[in-house]
Amino acid sequence: MTETTAPAISAGDGPLKMTTRNVDVFYGEKQAINGVSIDVTMDNVTAFIGPSGCGKSTFLRCLNRMNDTIPIAKVTGEITLEGEDIYAPKMDVVQLRARVGMVFQKPNPFPKSIYDNIAYGPRIHGLANSKDELDNIVETSLQRAGLWGEVQDRLQDSGTALSGGQQQRLCIARAIAVDPEVILMDEPCSALDPIATAKIEELIHELRGKYAIVIVTHNMQQAARVSQRTAFFHLGTLVEYGVTSDIFTNPTEEKTRDYITGRYG
Numbered sequence: 001m002t003e004t005t006a007p008a009i010s011a012g013d014g015p016l017k018m019t020t021r022n023v024d025v026f027y028g029e030k031q032a033i034n035g036v037s038i039d040v041t042m043d044n045v046t047a048f049i050g051p052s053g054c055g056k057s058t059f060l061r062c063l064n065r066m067n068d069t070i071p072i073a074k075v076t077g078e079i080t081l082e083g084e085d086i087y088a089p090k091m092d093v094v095q096l097r098a099r100v101g102m103v104f105q106k107p108n109p110f111p112k113s114i115y116d117n118i119a120y121g122p123r124i125h126g127l128a129n130s131k132d133e134l135d136n137i138v139e140t141s142l143q144r145a146g147l148w149g150e151v152q153d154r155l156q157d158s159g160t161a162l163s164g165g166q167q168q169r170l171c172i173a174r175a176i177a178v179d180p181e182v183i184l185m186d187e188p189c190s191a192l193d194p195i196a197t198a199k200i201e202e203l204i205h206e207l208r209g210k211y212a213i214v215i216v217t218h219n220m221q222q223a224a225r226v227s228q229r230t231a232f233f234h235l236g237t238l239v240e241y242g243v244t245s246d247i248f249t250n251p252t253e254e255k256t257r258d259y260i261t262g263r264y265g
Protein backbone atom coordinates (compact mmCIF):
# COMPACT_ATOMS: atom_id res chain seq x y z
CA MET A 1 0.00 0.00 0.00
CA THR A 2 1.28 3.48 -0.77
CA GLU A 3 1.85 5.62 2.25
CA THR A 4 0.15 9.01 2.31
CA THR A 5 2.27 11.54 4.13
CA ALA A 6 1.77 15.12 5.09
CA PRO A 7 2.41 17.80 2.51
CA ALA A 8 5.70 19.65 2.85
CA ILE A 9 5.67 22.36 5.45
CA SER A 10 5.28 25.70 3.74
CA ALA A 11 5.24 29.34 4.76
CA GLY A 12 2.35 30.06 7.07
CA ASP A 13 2.23 26.55 8.50
CA GLY A 14 4.20 27.58 11.57
CA PRO A 15 6.44 25.18 13.46
CA LEU A 16 5.91 21.44 13.32
CA LYS A 17 4.07 20.39 16.48
CA MET A 18 3.28 16.69 16.14
CA THR A 19 4.27 13.94 13.74
CA THR A 20 2.89 10.46 13.27
CA ARG A 21 4.71 7.79 11.31
CA ASN A 22 3.26 4.44 10.22
CA VAL A 23 0.71 4.39 12.99
CA ASP A 24 -1.38 1.22 13.26
CA VAL A 25 -4.15 0.73 15.80
CA PHE A 26 -5.70 -2.61 16.69
CA TYR A 27 -8.75 -3.40 18.80
CA GLY A 28 -7.94 -6.97 19.74
CA GLU A 29 -7.43 -8.75 16.41
CA LYS A 30 -9.18 -6.07 14.39
CA GLN A 31 -7.05 -3.40 12.72
CA ALA A 32 -8.75 0.02 12.85
CA ILE A 33 -5.86 2.23 11.59
CA ASN A 34 -3.36 1.22 8.97
CA GLY A 35 0.03 2.93 8.52
CA VAL A 36 -0.99 6.57 9.00
CA SER A 37 1.69 9.27 8.73
CA ILE A 38 0.74 12.90 9.26
CA ASP A 39 2.36 16.15 10.36
CA VAL A 40 0.44 18.61 12.54
CA THR A 41 1.71 22.16 12.36
CA MET A 42 1.19 25.04 14.74
CA ASP A 43 -0.62 27.56 12.59
CA ASN A 44 -3.11 25.30 10.85
CA VAL A 45 -6.37 23.81 12.01
CA THR A 46 -6.27 20.21 10.79
CA ALA A 47 -9.55 18.42 10.07
CA PHE A 48 -10.05 14.65 9.93
CA ILE A 49 -12.96 13.66 7.72
CA GLY A 50 -14.32 10.39 6.37
CA PRO A 51 -17.29 8.05 6.56
CA SER A 52 -18.54 6.64 9.84
CA GLY A 53 -16.25 3.98 11.26
CA CYS A 54 -13.22 4.95 9.12
CA GLY A 55 -11.08 5.51 12.22
CA LYS A 56 -11.05 9.32 12.66
CA SER A 57 -11.71 9.22 16.40
CA THR A 58 -9.42 6.26 16.93
CA PHE A 59 -6.56 8.08 15.25
CA LEU A 60 -7.30 11.35 17.08
CA ARG A 61 -7.19 9.49 20.41
CA CYS A 62 -3.68 8.24 19.57
CA LEU A 63 -2.41 11.83 19.71
CA ASN A 64 -2.82 12.11 23.49
CA ARG A 65 -2.86 8.40 24.31
CA MET A 66 -6.55 8.33 25.13
CA ASN A 67 -6.60 4.85 23.55
CA ASP A 68 -4.59 3.70 26.60
CA THR A 69 -7.91 3.76 28.45
CA ILE A 70 -9.30 1.03 26.15
CA PRO A 71 -7.75 -2.27 27.32
CA ILE A 72 -7.97 -4.06 23.93
CA ALA A 73 -6.48 -1.12 21.98
CA LYS A 74 -2.88 -1.41 20.81
CA VAL A 75 -1.02 1.41 19.04
CA THR A 76 2.20 0.89 17.06
CA GLY A 77 4.35 3.24 14.99
CA GLU A 78 5.78 6.55 16.13
CA ILE A 79 4.03 9.68 17.38
CA THR A 80 6.01 12.70 18.50
CA LEU A 81 5.19 15.97 20.22
CA GLU A 82 7.93 18.57 19.76
CA GLY A 83 10.17 15.72 18.63
CA GLU A 84 9.54 13.64 21.77
CA ASP A 85 8.11 10.12 21.40
CA ILE A 86 4.80 10.28 23.30
CA TYR A 87 4.69 6.49 23.66
CA ALA A 88 8.16 6.34 25.26
CA PRO A 89 8.11 4.70 28.70
CA LYS A 90 9.38 7.90 30.33
CA MET A 91 6.46 9.96 29.01
CA ASP A 92 4.16 11.13 31.83
CA VAL A 93 0.68 10.54 30.41
CA VAL A 94 -1.06 12.98 32.79
CA GLN A 95 1.36 15.69 31.68
CA LEU A 96 0.91 14.68 28.03
CA ARG A 97 -2.87 15.06 28.26
CA ALA A 98 -2.40 18.56 29.66
CA ARG A 99 -0.09 19.41 26.75
CA VAL A 100 -2.46 17.79 24.27
CA GLY A 101 -5.93 18.63 25.57
CA MET A 102 -9.17 17.13 24.34
CA VAL A 103 -12.74 18.25 23.82
CA PHE A 104 -15.35 15.56 23.30
CA GLN A 105 -18.49 15.15 21.24
CA LYS A 106 -20.81 15.61 24.19
CA PRO A 107 -19.93 18.49 26.52
CA ASN A 108 -18.74 16.88 29.77
CA PRO A 109 -18.30 19.57 32.43
CA PHE A 110 -17.52 18.30 35.93
CA PRO A 111 -20.49 18.50 38.34
CA LYS A 112 -18.75 21.45 40.00
CA SER A 113 -18.97 25.22 39.82
CA ILE A 114 -17.95 27.04 36.63
CA TYR A 115 -14.92 28.37 38.55
CA ASP A 116 -13.86 24.93 39.76
CA ASN A 117 -14.27 23.38 36.31
CA ILE A 118 -11.52 25.70 35.10
CA ALA A 119 -9.45 25.80 38.30
CA TYR A 120 -9.28 21.99 38.64
CA GLY A 121 -6.48 21.40 36.09
CA PRO A 122 -4.25 24.33 37.15
CA ARG A 123 -4.63 23.17 40.80
CA ILE A 124 -3.55 19.57 40.14
CA HIS A 125 -0.72 20.70 37.87
CA GLY A 126 0.43 23.34 40.37
CA LEU A 127 0.14 26.19 37.86
CA ALA A 128 -0.96 28.88 40.32
CA ASN A 129 0.90 30.04 43.42
CA SER A 130 -1.90 32.12 44.88
CA LYS A 131 -5.65 32.65 44.76
CA ASP A 132 -5.05 35.77 42.63
CA GLU A 133 -3.06 33.78 40.10
CA LEU A 134 -5.75 31.10 39.96
CA ASP A 135 -8.48 33.74 39.53
CA ASN A 136 -6.45 35.18 36.70
CA ILE A 137 -6.10 31.81 34.94
CA VAL A 138 -9.86 31.21 35.30
CA GLU A 139 -10.69 34.62 33.84
CA THR A 140 -8.19 34.39 30.97
CA SER A 141 -9.28 30.87 30.03
CA LEU A 142 -12.96 31.83 30.01
CA GLN A 143 -12.13 34.92 27.97
CA ARG A 144 -10.19 32.90 25.42
CA ALA A 145 -13.10 30.49 25.15
CA GLY A 146 -15.48 33.40 24.56
CA LEU A 147 -17.50 32.63 27.69
CA TRP A 148 -16.35 35.21 30.26
CA GLY A 149 -18.99 37.80 29.44
CA GLU A 150 -21.77 35.26 29.90
CA VAL A 151 -20.58 33.76 33.20
CA GLN A 152 -18.49 36.36 35.05
CA ASP A 153 -21.35 37.10 37.45
CA ARG A 154 -22.11 33.48 38.23
CA LEU A 155 -18.82 31.68 38.56
CA GLN A 156 -20.14 29.70 41.54
CA ASP A 157 -23.09 28.27 39.58
CA SER A 158 -22.78 24.68 38.44
CA GLY A 159 -21.13 24.11 35.07
CA THR A 160 -23.85 21.59 34.26
CA ALA A 161 -26.50 24.34 34.49
CA LEU A 162 -25.15 26.08 31.38
CA SER A 163 -26.62 25.57 27.89
CA GLY A 164 -25.05 22.88 25.70
CA GLY A 165 -23.04 25.41 23.68
CA GLN A 166 -21.87 27.18 26.83
CA GLN A 167 -20.90 23.83 28.36
CA GLN A 168 -18.81 23.03 25.30
CA ARG A 169 -17.05 26.42 25.54
CA LEU A 170 -16.52 25.70 29.26
CA CYS A 171 -14.83 22.42 28.26
CA ILE A 172 -12.64 24.31 25.79
CA ALA A 173 -11.77 26.83 28.56
CA ARG A 174 -10.95 23.89 30.85
CA ALA A 175 -8.53 22.52 28.24
CA ILE A 176 -7.00 26.00 27.74
CA ALA A 177 -6.52 26.51 31.51
CA VAL A 178 -3.57 24.09 31.69
CA ASP A 179 -1.79 25.93 28.89
CA PRO A 180 -1.86 23.18 26.24
CA GLU A 181 0.15 23.12 23.03
CA VAL A 182 -2.41 21.11 21.06
CA ILE A 183 -6.19 20.89 21.36
CA LEU A 184 -7.95 17.82 19.94
CA MET A 185 -11.66 18.19 19.22
CA ASP A 186 -13.75 15.11 18.52
CA GLU A 187 -16.91 16.26 16.72
CA PRO A 188 -17.26 19.16 19.19
CA CYS A 189 -20.44 20.53 17.59
CA SER A 190 -22.39 17.37 16.93
CA ALA A 191 -24.59 17.86 20.02
CA LEU A 192 -25.09 21.59 19.41
CA ASP A 193 -27.64 23.72 17.57
CA PRO A 194 -26.54 25.87 14.59
CA ILE A 195 -26.04 29.05 16.65
CA ALA A 196 -23.91 27.30 19.28
CA THR A 197 -22.04 25.56 16.44
CA ALA A 198 -21.28 28.89 14.77
CA LYS A 199 -19.87 30.20 18.08
CA ILE A 200 -17.56 27.19 18.43
CA GLU A 201 -16.40 27.59 14.82
CA GLU A 202 -15.70 31.28 15.44
CA LEU A 203 -13.77 30.31 18.55
CA ILE A 204 -11.69 27.81 16.58
CA HIS A 205 -10.73 30.68 14.23
CA GLU A 206 -9.68 32.82 17.19
CA LEU A 207 -7.66 30.04 18.81
CA ARG A 208 -5.82 29.16 15.61
CA GLY A 209 -2.12 29.90 15.94
CA LYS A 210 -2.26 29.98 19.75
CA TYR A 211 -2.67 26.21 19.83
CA ALA A 212 -2.29 23.52 17.19
CA ILE A 213 -5.87 22.36 16.66
CA VAL A 214 -7.03 19.02 15.27
CA ILE A 215 -10.75 18.49 14.74
CA VAL A 216 -12.71 15.39 13.78
CA THR A 217 -15.90 16.25 11.96
CA HIS A 218 -18.43 14.33 9.92
CA ASN A 219 -19.60 17.66 8.53
CA MET A 220 -17.64 18.51 5.38
CA GLN A 221 -18.87 22.11 5.29
CA GLN A 222 -17.51 22.52 8.79
CA ALA A 223 -14.13 21.08 7.77
CA ALA A 224 -14.07 23.50 4.84
CA ARG A 225 -14.97 26.45 7.08
CA VAL A 226 -12.63 25.88 10.01
CA SER A 227 -9.56 24.06 8.71
CA GLN A 228 -6.56 24.80 6.53
CA ARG A 229 -5.44 21.15 6.27
CA THR A 230 -7.72 18.17 5.76
CA ALA A 231 -7.04 14.47 6.09
CA PHE A 232 -9.51 12.09 4.46
CA PHE A 233 -9.73 8.64 6.02
CA HIS A 234 -11.36 5.55 4.56
CA LEU A 235 -11.46 2.09 6.15
CA GLY A 236 -8.62 2.92 8.53
CA THR A 237 -6.24 4.30 5.92
CA LEU A 238 -5.30 7.89 5.19
CA VAL A 239 -6.38 8.34 1.58
CA GLU A 240 -5.34 11.95 1.12
CA TYR A 241 -3.97 14.78 3.24
CA GLY A 242 -3.47 18.30 2.03
CA VAL A 243 -4.54 21.91 1.86
CA THR A 244 -8.27 22.02 2.70
CA SER A 245 -9.28 24.07 -0.36
CA ASP A 246 -7.45 21.59 -2.64
CA ILE A 247 -9.08 18.58 -0.99
CA PHE A 248 -12.52 20.09 -1.52
CA THR A 249 -12.06 21.53 -4.99
CA ASN A 250 -9.38 19.43 -6.62
CA PRO A 251 -8.66 16.19 -4.76
CA THR A 252 -5.98 13.89 -6.12
CA GLU A 253 -7.65 10.62 -5.20
CA GLU A 254 -10.84 9.28 -6.72
CA LYS A 255 -12.04 8.03 -3.33
CA THR A 256 -11.77 11.54 -1.91
CA ARG A 257 -13.66 12.95 -4.88
CA ASP A 258 -16.42 10.37 -4.47
CA TYR A 259 -16.74 11.18 -0.79
CA ILE A 260 -16.79 14.97 -1.09
CA THR A 261 -19.28 14.83 -3.95
CA GLY A 262 -21.55 12.72 -1.77
CA ARG A 263 -21.23 9.51 -3.75
CA TYR A 264 -20.80 7.56 -0.52
CA GLY A 265 -20.44 8.02 3.22
Ligand SMILES: Nc1ncnc2c1ncn2[C@@H]1O[C@H](COP(=O)(O)OP(=O)(O)OP(=O)(O)O)[C@@H](O)[C@H]1O
Pocket (backbone or CB within 6 Å): 027, 032, 050, 051, 052, 053, 054, 055, 056, 057, 058, 059, 070, 218
Ligand atom coordinates in the same frame (compact mmCIF):
# COMPACT_ATOMS: atom_id res chain seq x y z
N1 LIG B 1 -13.49 0.70 21.88
C1 LIG B 1 -13.53 0.01 20.74
N2 LIG B 1 -13.46 -1.34 20.74
C2 LIG B 1 -13.50 -2.05 19.58
N3 LIG B 1 -13.59 -1.49 18.36
C3 LIG B 1 -13.68 -0.16 18.29
C4 LIG B 1 -13.64 0.67 19.47
N4 LIG B 1 -13.74 1.97 19.08
C5 LIG B 1 -13.83 1.96 17.72
N5 LIG B 1 -13.79 0.68 17.25
C6 LIG B 1 -13.85 0.28 15.84
O1 LIG B 1 -12.80 0.92 15.14
C7 LIG B 1 -13.25 1.38 13.88
C8 LIG B 1 -13.04 2.90 13.78
O2 LIG B 1 -13.92 3.54 14.70
P1 LIG B 1 -13.87 5.11 15.01
O3 LIG B 1 -14.87 5.38 16.08
O4 LIG B 1 -12.48 5.50 15.23
O5 LIG B 1 -14.36 5.68 13.62
P2 LIG B 1 -14.88 7.15 13.25
O6 LIG B 1 -14.41 7.41 11.88
O7 LIG B 1 -14.51 8.10 14.32
O8 LIG B 1 -16.45 6.91 13.23
P3 LIG B 1 -17.68 7.91 13.54
O9 LIG B 1 -17.62 9.00 12.52
O10 LIG B 1 -18.87 7.04 13.35
O11 LIG B 1 -17.50 8.39 14.96
C9 LIG B 1 -14.71 0.95 13.75
O12 LIG B 1 -14.76 -0.25 13.05
C10 LIG B 1 -15.13 0.76 15.18
O13 LIG B 1 -16.13 -0.22 15.27
